[in-house]
Amino acid sequence: MPSKMLRIPTADGQAEAFAAFPDRGERHPGVLMYADGFGIRPALREMALELAGHGYYVLVPHLFHRHGPVPVVELPEHIGEEDRPRVMAQVMPLIQAHTAERVLSDADAYLRFLTTRPEVGAGPVAVTGYCIGGLLAMRTAAAHPGQVAAVAGFHAPVGADGPGLFSGLTAEVYLGHAEGDMTPEALGELNRSLDAAGVGHTSEIYPGTVHGFTMSDTDAFSASGLRRHWDSLLPLLDRTLAGG
Numbered sequence: 001m002p003s004k005m006l007r008i009p010t011a012d013g014q015a016e017a018f019a020a021f022p023d024r025g026e027r028h029p030g031v032l033m034y035a036d037g038f039g040i041r042p043a044l045r046e047m048a049l050e051l052a053g054h055g056y057y058v059l060v061p062h063l064f065h066r067h068g069p070v071p072v073v074e075l076p077e078h079i080g081e082e083d084r085p086r087v088m089a090q091v092m093p094l095i096q097a098h099t100a101e102r103v104l105s106d107a108d109a110y111l112r113f114l115t116t117r118p119e120v121g122a123g124p125v126a127v128t129g130y131c132i133g134g135l136l137a138m139r140t141a142a143a144h145p146g147q148v149a150a151v152a153g154f155h156a157p158v159g160a161d162g163p164g165l166f167s168g169l170t171a172e173v174y175l176g177h178a179e180g181d182m183t184p185e186a187l188g189e190l191n192r193s194l195d196a197a198g199v200g201h202t203s204e205i206y207p208g209t210v211h212g213f214t215m216s217d218t219d220a221f222s223a224s225g226l227r228r229h230w231d232s233l234l235p236l237l238d239r240t241l242a243g244g
Helices: 042-052 084-097 100-115 132-143 163-168 184-196 223-240
Strands: 003-010 013-020 030-034 057-061 125-130 148-154 172-178 201-206
Touching: 003 042, 003 100, 013 042, 013 100, 030 042, 030 100, 030 132, 042 057, 057 100, 100 125, 100 132, 125 132, 125 223, 132 148, 132 163, 132 172, 148 223, 163 184, 172 184, 172 223, 184 201, 201 223
Parallel strands: 030 057, 030 125, 125 148, 148 172, 172 201
Antiparallel strands: 003 013, 013 057
């Protein structure tokens, strides 16, 4: 499966990005994949390659490009619970500095770059994200209602901006929540907000999972949770993007 590191022009300089795409010569639907706060690393590259194998051009941008090249934070090969406090102490200031204005400015640049790649076909794109990346995916979809046909978020704080964010969505939404992040009562409130905004959505809790369950290089990983994530994400993309 072909892959490469690219540079995306943004309003604040060049952002690195990992791209994976099928080796067939034709053009493919585009998917913008936002990493979690730990960023581009082997686990994310594997996920992008897996998705590309189903017929998509997948672009994974370096979220914190303003702070330096990949990796801004040196990560262990496996992020265990004993590593998490140290790593999060370095990651949280980066997340806090990534303001909504920066998110939307970067999203404009990422989508412009993605949709003009010669390997990407005409038509709408999808956005997916993990942890903080899921919130960025929702913000991107809300800011580009005519361009984003599907948006997905996994173990993501998608309600952090309040229900006003949902009013801008025209994309079909899929949300897979960690049981450790979301109570049934909170899920009901979130889903009522999505319904009130007229958003077509599936939003559900994955039993037995904790925050970060899709990430194979962390102690939070759940193999069954990752499988369910693919079993939900791939049909969403197939429904909404032509030719995947």
